[in-house]
Amino acid sequence: MTAAPLSAWGNLGWPPAAEVRRCGERGAPLPAVAGTLLPYGNGRSYGDSCLNPGGTLLAMRGLDRFIAFDAGSGVLACEAGVLLADILAVFVPRGWFLPVTPGTRYVTVGGAIANDVHGKNHHAAGGFGAQVRSFELLRSDGSRRRCSPTDNADWFAATVGGLGLTGVITQAELQLRRIGGNAIAVHNRRFTGLDEFFAANAEAEHAHEYAVAWIDCLAKTPRGVLMGGNHVDAELPAPRGERNVPLTPPFSCINGLSLRAFNAAYYGKPWPTAQTVHYQPYFYPLDAIGHWNRIYGPRGFYQYQSVVPPAAAREATGEMLAAIAASGQGSFLAVLKNFGARPSPGLLSFPMPGTTLALDFPNHGAATLALFERLDAIVRAAGGRLYPAKDARMPAAMFRAGYPRLAEFTSYVDPKFSSGFWRRVMENN
Amino acid sequence: MQKILIIGATSAIAEAAARQWAARGAALFLVARNAAKLDAIAADLIVRGAAKAGTRVMDATDTAAHAAMLDAAVAALGGIDVALIAHGTLPDQQACAASVELTLHEIDTNGLSVVALATRLANLMEAQGSGSLAVISSVAGDRGRQSNYVYGAAKGMVTRFLQGLRNRLAKKGVQVLTVKPGFVDTPMTAAFRKGALWAKPEQVARGIIAAIDRKKDEVYLPGFWRLIMLIIRHIPERIFKKLSL
Ligand SMILES: Cc1cc2nc3c(=O)[nH]c(=O)nc-3n(C[C@H](O)[C@H](O)[C@H](O)COP(=O)(O)OP(=O)(O)OC[C@H]3O[C@@H](n4cnc5c(N)ncnc54)[C@H](O)[C@@H]3O)c2cc1C
Ligand SMILES: NC(=O)c1ccc[n+]([C@@H]2O[C@H](COP(=O)([O-])OP(=O)(O)OC[C@H]3O[C@@H](n4cnc5c(N)ncnc54)[C@H](OP(=O)(O)O)[C@@H]3O)[C@@H](O)[C@H]2O)c1
Numbered sequence: 001m002t003a004a005p006l007s008a009w010g011n012l013g014w015p016p017a018a019e020v021r022r023c024g025e026r027g028a029p030l031p032a033v034a035g036t037l038l039p040y041g042n043g044r045s046y047g048d049s050c051l052n053p054g055g056t057l058l059a060m061r062g063l064d065r066f067i068a069f070d071a072g073s074g075v076l077a078c079e080a081g082v083l084l085a086d087i088l089a090v091f092v093p094r095g096w097f098l099p100v101t102p103g104t105r106y107v108t109v110g111g112a113i114a115n116d117v118h119g120k121n122h123h124a125a126g127g128f129g130a131q132v133r134s135f136e137l138l139r140s141d142g143s144r145r146r147c148s149p150t151d152n153a154d155w156f157a158a159t160v161g162g163l164g165l166t167g168v169i170t171q172a173e174l175q176l177r178r179i180g181g182n183a184i185a186v187h188n189r190r191f192t193g194l195d196e197f198f199a200a201n202a203e204a205e206h207a208h209e210y211a212v213a214w215i216d217c218l219a220k221t222p223r224g225v226l227m228g229g230n231h232v233d234a235e236l237p238a239p240r241g242e243r244n245v246p247l248t249p250p251f252s253c254i255n256g257l258s259l260r261a262f263n264a265a266y267y268g269k270p271w272p273t274a275q276t277v278h279y280q281p282y283f284y285p286l287d288a289i290g291h292w293n294r295i296y297g298p299r300g301f302y303q304y305q306s307v308v309p310p311a312a313a314r315e316a317t318g319e320m321l322a323a324i325a326a327s328g329q330g331s332f333l334a335v336l337k338n339f340g341a342r343p344s345p346g347l348l349s350f351p352m353p354g355t356t357l358a359l360d361f362p363n364h365g366a367a368t369l370a371l372f373e374r375l376d377a378i379v380r381a382a383g384g385r386l387y388p389a390k391d392a393r394m395p396a397a398m399f400r401a402g403y404p405r406l407a408e409f410t411s412y413v414d415p416k417f418s419s420g421f422w423r424r425v426m427e428n429n
Numbered sequence: 430m431q432k433i434l435i436i437g438a439t440s441a442i443a444e445a446a447a448r449q450w451a452a453r454g455a456a457l458f459l460v461a462r463n464a465a466k467l468d469a470i471a472a473d474l475i476v477r478g479a480a481k482a483g484t485r486v487m488d489a490t491d492t493a494a495h496a497a498m499l500d501a502a503v504a505a506l507g508g509i510d511v512a513l514i515a516h517g518t519l520p521d522q523q524a525c526a527a528s529v530e531l532t533l534h535e536i537d538t539n540g541l542s543v544v545a546l547a548t549r550l551a552n553l554m555e556a557q558g559s560g561s562l563a564v565i566s567s568v569a570g571d572r573g574r575q576s577n578y579v580y581g582a583a584k585g586m587v588t589r590f591l592q593g594l595r596n597r598l599a600k601k602g603v604q605v606l607t608v609k610p611g612f613v614d615t616p617m618t619a620a621f622r623k624g625a626l627w628a629k630p631e632q633v634a635r636g637i638i639a640a641i642d643r644k645k646d647e648v649y650l651p652g653f654w655r656l657i658m659l660i661i662r663h664i665p666e667r668i669f670k671k672l673s674l
Pocket of ligand 1 (some may be wrong): 165
């Protein structure tokens with residue numbers, strides 16, 4: 001008997017790893033294996049960047065212990081397999097919050113570093129990597145390095161956003177931030193057209209620590225809701241328990257008709273302009289439904305996330321939305337946000353100043369891939385790039401064009417480490 | 430503040446229970462054979478809110494070390510409110526069938542060492558006039574099956590032994606809890622493909638703590654195993670012996 005294969009969030013049917021090795025002790029050496037290794041966090045990356053078909057995956061969730069917490073400074077040391085959800089569960093009641101959090105709390109600290117993940121506060125705080133004080137990097141040669149912006153700074157820069165390729169992060173030190181309660185004051189604002197979005201967003205970024213917009217990508221004129229948020233000194237009861245999609249239905253529940261109807265209803269629903277909510281529904285609306293990725297059925301789904309520089313942002317975003325609306329494909333999950341000017345520490349960090357657009361697409365095979373090629377052309381012409389954590393198909397040339405520090409990065413890749421993504425963008429052409 | 434001793438504290442189920450106790454501010458004393466893992470767990474429990482997390486390295490089959498370990502636990506905690514015995518191994522049944530030595534070793538780990546520890550803890554709690562002794566046995570102890578009867582026999586011994594202890598201590602203010610988990614997704618069962626019957630260690634730990642809090646005698650975890658084992662126990666032997674279970 002064998003354990004169930006580890007999968008990525010998009011369920012696109014990648015071949016499994018030949019072997020899964022569980023990491024349970026941070027002091028233990030890496031297992032000696034014949035082929036290649038890749039750390040696997042909690043599999044919340046959409047495509048093959050967290051997979052190693054045919055090789056070995058190191059399951060990191062076994063390293064899920066806190067190490068120390070300084071209640072004066074808010075510095076938390078923990079093992080790399082700790083989930084952000086665990087940190088929140090323990091520390092929110094004590095008045096501390098994550099400095100940066102992605103749109104799901106079910107990711108590991110190691111995974112958050114390896115993708116230098118961003119949150120709704122990128123304009124104010126930068127990405128996750130900017131809030132990491134240090135971590136330990138364990139390489140296949142047995143070496144261990146404490147890396148920080150000042151110690152082994154080159155290894156720090158390679159490993160933040162390093163896609164798990166530079167070695168295993170065993171433990172990290174994070175700077176938590178103070179909060180006066182578990183509530184968020186949310187300010188909602190509908191917008192129609194991108195000009196209105198950019199104007200409203202500029203205001204929101206001044207008034208709010210967090211800002212993100214949902215957009216209806218199927219409407220003729222792009223429209224959506226901009227949601228600004230700030231922590232407030234208030235306590236609210238946690239929302240009721242989570243629901244779960246227990247298994248994958250034999251077909252996708254997402255199609256043009258259901259989407260158009262849903263998006264119209266969602267846009268049209270009453271959006272109170274000001275509202276105070278528990279932090280969970282604000283930051284993690286999708287976490288309320290476990291395994292929601294299964295609604296896309298056995299063929300799975302893609303996410304396409306791009307960022308384009310400020311000068312080209314208005315035009316490129318408009319062109320992309322037009323291409324998507326014209327294709328009739330698209331999704332409920334469509335997010336628009338501006339990244340701030342704070343530089344990302346990683347050689348391969350995705351965030352850069354500009355506008356990021358993220359959309360889920362049901363896998364309709366060739367039609368979906370053809371749409372992505374049109375979008376690629378727009379992103380490339382604008383000088384933008386795609387997010388490897390979400391990617392399952394970008395051509396090697398697109399990756400190279402988007403990441404000018406790639407050559408520098410490759411010298412830090414551990415010779416024993418590789419991933420499906422890495423082979424796809426580095427070895428094929 | 431509860432004073433809690435855990436033997437086999439590096440077990441996934443025990444660690445999950447310890448985290449839940451730590452969140453309540455309990456004082457803990459942790460015993461296991463892997464020192465590095467023990468230290469990592471102790472530090473974690475302190476961050477999670479444990480008032481104390483003492484440690485001691487001991488192999489449970491080293492019965493000569495039991496008394497000193499208990500003295501150290503009592504000294505560190507100032508008495509024991511709850512003791513959880515959680516250590517165990519899942520033997521390779523085929524290898525056991527081929528080796529008397531291995532069979533006896535597995536019976537020692539999963540059966541005799543537990544009986545030895547429970548004997549001392551029962552006496553200690555009887556003298557205290559209070560305490561909860563919780564021991565992780567298994568549904569496998571309810572009936573012998575070809576696929577794991579060495580493990581099943583050891584767990585069966587533990588279950589029977591605890592029945593007797595419970596009977597003896599019922600009038601002494603001491604709770605004796607037999608915990609019978611079904612399939613739990615832990616390192617012990619890493620090689621098995623997990624299906625719908627599988628539980629998470631956190632869920633089993635919650636069940637253990639609730640059963641201790643409610644002064645129960647025996648729990649199946651999750652609860653549906655009570656029904657499954659009721660059926661399994663009642664299949665007539667002449668039929669049962671022909672099944673491949
Ligand atoms: C609903 C949803 C919302 C999301 N929202 C956002 C968002 O707002 N912003 C954002 O940036 N991302 C977002 N993501 C993507 C997600 O945050 C990232 O993919 C994240 O890295 C996943 O972490 P993980 O622990 O699941 O790691 P995995 O997906 O398992 O692995 C991610 C990468 O980290 C590496 N890795 C894992 N552990 C270690 C380790 N210990 N040492 C070294 N390398 C390691 C892996 O090799 C892999 O390259 C979202 C994903 C979902 C499903
Ligand atoms: N998992 C299941 O499906 C299941 C089902 C029913 C019952 N159980 C029982 O639940 C209990 C906990 O098991 P688990 O599932 O949590 O598995 P686990 O994580 O593998 O834990 C077993 C623990 O026992 C320890 N151990 C083994 N032999 C020991 C010895 N001689 N001295 C000291 N410690 C020893 C191991 O220590 P090391 O780390 O040093 O190896 C390990 O920490 C066991 O009694 C098991 O029989 C489990």
